[in-house]
Amino acid sequence: xxxxxxxxxxxxxxxxxxxGLGKEIQIEHMKAYISVPKxxxxxxxxxxxxxFGWTLSNTRSIADLLxxxxxxxxxxxxxxxxxxxxxxxxxxxxxKWIESRQASNTYKEVDVLLKYLKxxxxxxxxxxxxxxxxxxxxxxxxxxxxxxxxxxxFYGLVREDREKYQLLGPTLxxxxxxxxxxxxxxxxxxxxxxxxxxxxxYKVKVFPKQTHGFAxxxxxxxxxxxxxxxxxxxxxxxxxxxxxxx
Numbered sequence: 001x002x003x004x005x006x007x008x009x010x011x012x013x014x015x016x017x018x019x020g021l022g023k024e025i026q027i028e029h030m031k032a033y034i035s036v037p038k039x040x041x042x043x044x045x046x047x048x049x050x051x052f053g054w055t056l057s058n059t060r061s062i063a064d065l066l067x068x069x070x071x072x073x074x075x076x077x078x079x080x081x082x083x084x085x086x087x088x089x090x091x092x093x094x095x096k097w098i099e100s101r102q103a104s105n106t107y108k109e110v111d112v113l114l115k116y117l118k119x120x121x122x123x124x125x126x127x128x129x130x131x132x133x134x135x136x137x138x139x140x141x142x143x144x145x146x147x148x149x150x151x152x153x154f155y156g157l158v159r160e161d162r163e164k165y166q167l168l169g170p171t172l173x174x175x176x177x178x179x180x181x182x183x184x185x186x187x188x189x190x191x192x193x194x195x196x197x198x199x200x201x202y203k204v205k206v207f208p209k210q211t212h213g214f215a216x217x218x219x220x221x222x223x224x225x226x227x228x229x230x231x232x233x234x235x236x237x238x239x240x241x242x243x244x245x246x
């Protein structure tokens with residue numbers, strides 16, 4: 001689910017056969033996966049899961065990618081023990097399922113992660129990225145936390161009727177041209193309203209020929225036509241974070 005205005009479950013895509021280089025930990029009331037670079041750093045990234053949960057190997061691989069570029073990366077269980085969406089579940093049950101997992105109701109978990117990163121790793125420069133549902137969460141967080149140096153929201157859109165344009169920090173929005181969950185007219189509306197109301201640096205980028213979840217739920221080796229776009233989106237993410245989380 002990446003579109004609050006039209007909530008519906010998205011397809012899982014290609015699940016990576018990936019064990020992860022980090023470790024699972026307990027942080028107060030929530031579980032998390034953390035990946036740490038080889039050299040000490042004060043830079044950290046909070047990674048927000050999609051509807052398929054914090055244990056999804058694809059998301060953990062992104063956390064490890066961030067760690068390889070010098071960031072402490074932590075993927076928290078933002079569902080706090082509630083079951084993630086299962087692709088085999090009945091779509092008719094999705095509205096009820098998502099009701100208790102609102103993207104706008106994650107601040108308690110973010111506070112816990114921020115405290116942990118500051119106290120345990122002395123992080124002073126912290127950013128956030130999120131995918132799908134986590135992309136919507138990222139948008140909300142960039143409206144609330146001025147201490148977040150940057151955000152990257154992958155294919156996530158919050159409700160049109162909410163005040164959502166006064167971003168407090170630089171935010172990169174990544175969308176897909178052929179996303180059945182997020183129509184391009186809604187992406188255009190977001191861009192136009194940001195131009196009117198946002199004073200922070202931002203960028204809205206739409207990747208041609210791509211579908212929902214392309215940047216983290218497609219395997220490059222079995223999607224050769226999509227590989228350049230997958231790699232470009234990840235490069236854009238890293239360059240945005242490098243520019244602002246330093």
